[in-house]
Amino acid sequence: MPHPPHRADPQTGSPPLLSRRRLLLGTGALALGSALGASGCAPGPGPGSTTEVRFWSLFQGGDGARVETMLDAVHAQAPHLRVTPSTLAWGPPYYTKLAVASVGGRAPETAVLHLSRLPGYAPGGLLEPFDPDLLAEFGVTAEDFVPGLWERGVHDGDVYAVPLDTHPVIVFYDTGAADRAGLLDGDGRLTGMDSPEGFLQASRALAEAGGGSGVSFGHVNDDSQGWRLFWMLYNQTGASLDLPEGGPAGLDRDAALRVYAFLADLFDGRTSEPDLTYPTALAAFASGRSAMLICGEWELPYLLEHVEDLGAAPFPTVFDRPGGYADSHAFVLPRQGDPGPERTRAAHEFVALMVRNSLTWGEAGHIPAYSPVARSSEYLALKPQADYAAAGETPVLDPEAWFAGAGSQFHSDVSEALRTALSGDGPEAAVEHLERTLDSWAARTNPGGAR
Amino acid sequence: MSAQAGAPARPRAEGGPPPGLPGAVRRLWRRSADSPAPFLLPFLLVYTLFLVWPLLSGLWMSFTDIALNGAGGAFVGAENYAEALGDPLVWRTLGNTVLFTLLTTVPLVVIALAMAVLVQTGLPGQWLWRLSFFLPFLLPVATVVLVWNFLYVEDFGLLNQALGLFGAEGLGWLTDESTAMWSVVLTTVWWTVGFNFLLYLAALQSIPGRLYEAAALDGAGAWARLRHVTLPQLRGTTAVVLLLQVLASLKVFDQIYLLTGGGPGEATRSLLLYIYDVGFTGYRFGYGAAVSYLFLALVLGVAALQLWISARRKG
Numbered sequence: 001m002p003h004p005p006h007r008a009d010p011q012t013g014s015p016p017l018l019s020r021r022r023l024l025l026g027t028g029a030l031a032l033g034s035a036l037g038a039s040g041c042a043p044g045p046g047p048g049s050t051t052e053v054r055f056w057s058l059f060q061g062g063d064g065a066r067v068e069t070m071l072d073a074v075h076a077q078a079p080h081l082r083v084t085p086s087t088l089a090w091g092p093p094y095y096t097k098l099a100v101a102s103v104g105g106r107a108p109e110t111a112v113l114h115l116s117r118l119p120g121y122a123p124g125g126l127l128e129p130f131d132p133d134l135l136a137e138f139g140v141t142a143e144d145f146v147p148g149l150w151e152r153g154v155h156d157g158d159v160y161a162v163p164l165d166t167h168p169v170i171v172f173y174d175t176g177a178a179d180r181a182g183l184l185d186g187d188g189r190l191t192g193m194d195s196p197e198g199f200l201q202a203s204r205a206l207a208e209a210g211g212g213s214g215v216s217f218g219h220v221n222d223d224s225q226g227w228r229l230f231w232m233l234y235n236q237t238g239a240s241l242d243l244p245e246g247g248p249a250g251l252d253r254d255a256a257l258r259v260y261a262f263l264a265d266l267f268d269g270r271t272s273e274p275d276l277t278y279p280t281a282l283a284a285f286a287s288g289r290s291a292m293l294i295c296g297e298w299e300l301p302y303l304l305e306h307v308e309d310l311g312a313a314p315f316p317t318v319f320d321r322p323g324g325y326a327d328s329h330a331f332v333l334p335r336q337g338d339p340g341p342e343r344t345r346a347a348h349e350f351v352a353l354m355v356r357n358s359l360t361w362g363e364a365g366h367i368p369a370y371s372p373v374a375r376s377s378e379y380l381a382l383k384p385q386a387d388y389a390a391a392g393e394t395p396v397l398d399p400e401a402w403f404a405g406a407g408s409q410f411h412s413d414v415s416e417a418l419r420t421a422l423s424g425d426g427p428e429a430a431v432e433h434l435e436r437t438l439d440s441w442a443a444r445t446n447p448g449g450a451r
Numbered sequence: 452m453s454a455q456a457g458a459p460a461r462p463r464a465e466g467g468p469p470p471g472l473p474g475a476v477r478r479l480w481r482r483s484a485d486s487p488a489p490f491l492l493p494f495l496l497v498y499t500l501f502l503v504w505p506l507l508s509g510l511w512m513s514f515t516d517i518a519l520n521g522a523g524g525a526f527v528g529a530e531n532y533a534e535a536l537g538d539p540l541v542w543r544t545l546g547n548t549v550l551f552t553l554l555t556t557v558p559l560v561v562i563a564l565a566m567a568v569l570v571q572t573g574l575p576g577q578w579l580w581r582l583s584f585f586l587p588f589l590l591p592v593a594t595v596v597l598v599w600n601f602l603y604v605e606d607f608g609l610l611n612q613a614l615g616l617f618g619a620e621g622l623g624w625l626t627d628e629s630t631a632m633w634s635v636v637l638t639t640v641w642w643t644v645g646f647n648f649l650l651y652l653a654a655l656q657s658i659p660g661r662l663y664e665a666a667a668l669d670g671a672g673a674w675a676r677l678r679h680v681t682l683p684q685l686r687g688t689t690a691v692v693l694l695l696q697v698l699a700s701l702k703v704f705d706q707i708y709l710l711t712g713g714g715p716g717e718a719t720r721s722l723l724l725y726i727y728d729v730g731f732t733g734y735r736f737g738y739g740a741a742v743s744y745l746f747l748a749l750v751l752g753v754a755a756l757q758l759w760i761s762a763r764r765k766g
Contacts, residue, residue: 092731103519103521126520209741275626276605280606284606408731408732412712416714416716419715
């Protein structure tokens, strides 16, 4: 392994933040841990003149392997960085761990955060801003990113997040079935699905041409899927959503009804199932029983292995304007108990190098956020990545609210409305359900707001 | 025998301190010679650190608006409790918890008893039955859930395939609001029935054979022996099993978290799951603590009721 071996205890013995005490009041175990930790010695810079960069990520499986490759590249380009990666399981608890680490003042130098979670993080004082000059020194500037994306990493004028990718929801399809269903144009691109009627017809044609089921989409018992699909289509209608502090939420009910009614028509139980779980939908498509899958591009490595004639395209513009639900993995600098200029500098260099080496990341299916990579001929030669790369230009990110974002309770709550539309009381009830949920969230105050 | 070199084994009947200790330590040694305190100290330390202290500080938290990230922390009086009592999700998830407790406790007692009696009546290959009834209990919850997840898969799971053989339509085991709780119950019963089975089996084996002998002499058949000897003798065990089971079922978390995550909808979300969501992913430690203490009061109530009933029965 080219990375230096993992240090058992990167504990810095730092003076704790004042607020850490208050948190630990409640958790005896943690209190003990930190008491023991505080007596540990400060390690200082390691042998040679390397600087340690601890890096927390949530990438497992194929993504995890790609990160390893990228770390190798970074190590080759900057041997003076001693990178200690830690992979944590993805799921809502990831952000709990990250928050606790920051509060305790023992956070890693850098970590991956979904850009959609930034509004809940930056104001709470859990993150340090990047130094744009330092980033520029290592070759990364704001102009290198899709503007909408970079802006989402800025809070109060400071840059808190450097995006690594966009990972949109797209459509995967079986090219054979799509061809038989007459959905491919002369260049082999998906066509005719750019209206609700067209999409419905395509779904029926796909069911006939394929394994009996048209479009698969898994959302039951999932924490985010129901919201992703709704929010994407809602944005396609051009409607906006206001979430003023204290509520009530400003939902365009007509637009929401259009979306849910369309989805109820699509997943009617005849050509497309209304109540699949995420793994079932994935399996149905991978095994050829359905001809199209609505899913995040992150399933690409798995699907490439299991589907012979795999096609992929940005989610069709069903309504009035293009847009694919997307989030973005971004690098952040969690607040540390005793930040040092040397480690801050090393973290900046590491982040810049990771972003510049993100071609590897593109191979995993994610669209690199760093334009020089995304526009490179190497990336555009990747198939089928290049076929949906356009989705990176029109990402629909979560509403900017402290409670929104990947792995949030908000996501699981609002996702439920889709189930109401598809296997509950129907689209009208789903709009009620959604509005009620949005109102309730907008009315809450941010528990982690003022520190 | 002491293995330490140079320290000859000396009689300790007097309990005197070994020579060579400073005076103060010797005095302390003497004074504590008759007291159990030194033996209790390690336990008390751990007990205080990990149970008493968290219990008290948790109670304090429940009166504040402290958040996981350290924000807040101001005293808010009984606000959290008031909010909890008016929170429909608290009631919904409490209802789910109680439902789960009812649905699991009955089969987990009855089936365990039936299995123990069957094994005890002398099925051939007793050890095999004992082993296979108890084995699932030894599996970690993650394994159990993994296996059952496969069984429950809608379109190619074993259960729906089996239903298909009989021409029946497959069920949405974990995806249908009306069946999901039953699926969780089924998994739980399969997984944990072995423990109660073992308790019953031990109790059965300790019923003196002469009771059966006497009953047989009086002309009692197998059924009468079961009704009038076995079951009355098991009453004490049943009370224990029932209490343990109710408490275990009330604190259900892991299999639901792993199987359905509380879905579909709120159909299988238990109160502990809700507390976890509110506190750990929602950051609201204070509110989560308040709901926990309400739940604690409920559990204590159940335990007290149980004590009262068993005391009355004895009286």
